[in-house]
Amino acid sequence: MLARNLGYHRVLLERNGYPEECYFTFSYSPIRDESGGIGGVFTAVTETTQQVLSERRLDTLRELATSAYDAQTAEDACQIAARVLEKNTADIPFALLYLLDSDGKQARLVGVSGFVDGAPISPPPINLSTLDEQDEVWPLAQAVHTGQAAFVTKVAGLFGPEHLPAFPNYEDAIDRVPTRQSALALPIIRPGQKEPYGLFVAGISPILQLNEHYQGFFTLVASQVAAAVANVHAYQEARAQADALAELDRAKTIFFSNVSHEFRTPLTLLLGPIEDALADTDHVLQARQRERLEIVRRNALRLLKLVNILLDFSRIEVGRAQAVYEPTDLAALTTDLASIFRSAIERAGLRFEVDCPPLPEVVYVDREMWEKIVLNLLSNAFKFTFAGQITVALRSTGDQVQLEVADTGTGIPAEELPLIFQRFHRVHNTHARTHEGTGIGLSLVQELVRLHGGTVQVESALGQGTTLTVSIPPGTSHLPADRLRAARKLQSIGSDTAYYIEEAQRLLLESETNASATKVQATHQSQRSAPLRPAS
Incomplete structure (x- = not known):
């Protein structure tokens, strides 16, 4: 016959002047007599009180930590903690959780566990600035003032035995304890913090010794509640800051x-x-006068383009961008828009390919928005491409319609790729026809594509070129029903075609002028450096 261990056994052991909750394991082994039979039983008794209590308390602390994530306010954090403590009345027979106001002069009761309904627990709120500590129900002012735990005895005398929680199977033992029950009042405070968030009143079990482990458990509970309240405050501050920034953004x-x-x-x-x-x-x-007016016109058109983009952005942000989704031959529309750039692109010595075969179905788009998407992408490709080609391709992949604008230009550094759709971001230290601009073109493209339920992706290699891919779903299920073939309530900002073409022609003219000036300068330099022939 083998030895058997029957697990933990709870025993009320009278060893410190009162019945104490203890735990033991009993292991039984047979004792053989001279004949080889079983002549007796050896019982090995091992005390496991500290192990059992530690595991029980650790479970409570673990649940306090995991439950705190559900709290949205400081009151929520305390009420959640009270519900968790309700499950461990063996260590904390009752608990009261108070929150202090901003100046620390008033305490509000926000969480309760372990008390019988109808108990005169505490007057909520408690004015700590005027309350005489001799008349105080709980020594809250003392705990706030010292920052240390305050001890309370004869709790039953404060409320009456009928209002305190009962311990199943412990009634006889508890009745034999003269003080009935005691309690601790602890500040809810984080290490290094000067002022507490609140106060934690915890009942002490009458059948447990208030040793350093037990008192340390109360301190850890208070710290856990403090952490939960601190997290809520941090969340609320972050949310308030986010709301303030959102309001500032709306004002902007x-x-x-x-x-x-x-x-x-x-x-x-x-x-x-x-x-x-x-x-x-x-x-x-x-x-001379015509040249001056042409300069005024070009710059006025450039400024008007910027103004229109800002208007587009502001309408999108405040939710007033009124898209009108109409059935559109997207291949024909895209081809027409791309052809506007052909003259400028070919004049720059670049190849221009437009591959937009008819699509198998009609696509619903806002035509003005689609125009801005195509023109912005082509304008970007033209600014950064000096040799090779620019390609515009449109095709259906079944569940998506994809527009690709690819170039063999300067490309985008890898570290810049995650940033190119951010508003006002510009790629610096790169070769381009112009370094003017606001950095909002691609950001606008992304917003307009999102209004069509689509996405924009970029692929680029430095020195090899860039491909921007716009994907939008066909059909109408992804679009708001009230905007299908709807009438525009806001005045249309209008077509930007003239502005983009004017810009492309201006950039081309500036490039040609700069190239010519460089050639003339090189010729003069060559002539100055040539050796003089001796006179004959």
Whole structure:
């Protein structure tokens, strides 16, 4: 017959002047007599009190930590903690959780566990600044003032035995304890913190010794509650900061919208007379005057393009971008838009390929938004491509319609790729036809594509080129039903075609002028450095 261990046994052991909760394991082994039979039983008794209590308390601390993630407010954190402590009345017969106000002069009761309903627990709230500690129900002011635990005895005398929790199977033992029950009042405070968040009143079990392990457990519980409250405060502060930043962003958007509107009207009025003067055949301008007006017109168009982009952004951000999704022959529309750039691209010595075969089905898009998407992508490709080709391709992959704009330009450094769709981000130290711009073109493309339920992806290698891929789903299930073939309530910002073409032609002209100036300068330099022939 083998020895058997029957596990932990709870025993109320009278060894410190009162019945104490103890745990033992009993291991039984047979004792053989002279005949080889079993003449007796050897019982090995091992005390496991500290092990059992440690495991029980560790379970409580672990649940306090995991449950704290559900708290949205400091009150939630305390109420969740009270529910967890309710499961371990063996170590904490009752608990009260108080929160202090901002100046620490008032304590509000926000969490309770272990008390029988109807118990006169504590007057909520407690004014700590005027309360006489001799009349205080709990020594809260003392705990706040010292930052240390305060001991309370004869708790039953404060509330009456009928209001305190009962211990199953322990009634006789508890009745034999003269003080009935005691308690500790601890500050809820994090290490290194000066002012506590609140106070934790914890009942002490009458059948456990208040040794350093037990008192350490109370301190850990208070610290766990403090951590939960601190996390809630941090979350609330972060949320308040995020709300403040969002409000600031909304104010900025409204400002941009208002300023853009104020700029757009005078710019439009300015461009009208300038274009009339340039087109006037009855009063032809002198060459010098025409050149000056052309400069004014180009820069006015450039500014108007920027204003329109800012208006697009502001409308998207405040939710006023009113897309009108219409059934569209996307291949024909994309081909027409791409062809606008052909003259400038081929004049720059680049090959231009447009591969947009008819799609198997009609695609619903906002045509003005699609125009901005295509023109922005082509404009970007033109700015950064000096040799090779630019390709525009459109095709259906079944569940997506994909537009690809690829170039053999300067490419984008790998570390810049995650940032190129961020508003106002510009790639620095790269070869381009111009370093002007605001860095919001691709960001606008991304926002417009999102309004179509799509995505934008980029692939690039430095010195080899860049491919931008726009993917949108076909059909209408992903689009808001009220915007299908709807009428526009806001005035359309209008087509940007002229602005993009004007910009491309200006960049091309500047490149040609710079190249010519460089050639002339090189010729002069060569002539100055050539040796003089001796006179004959």
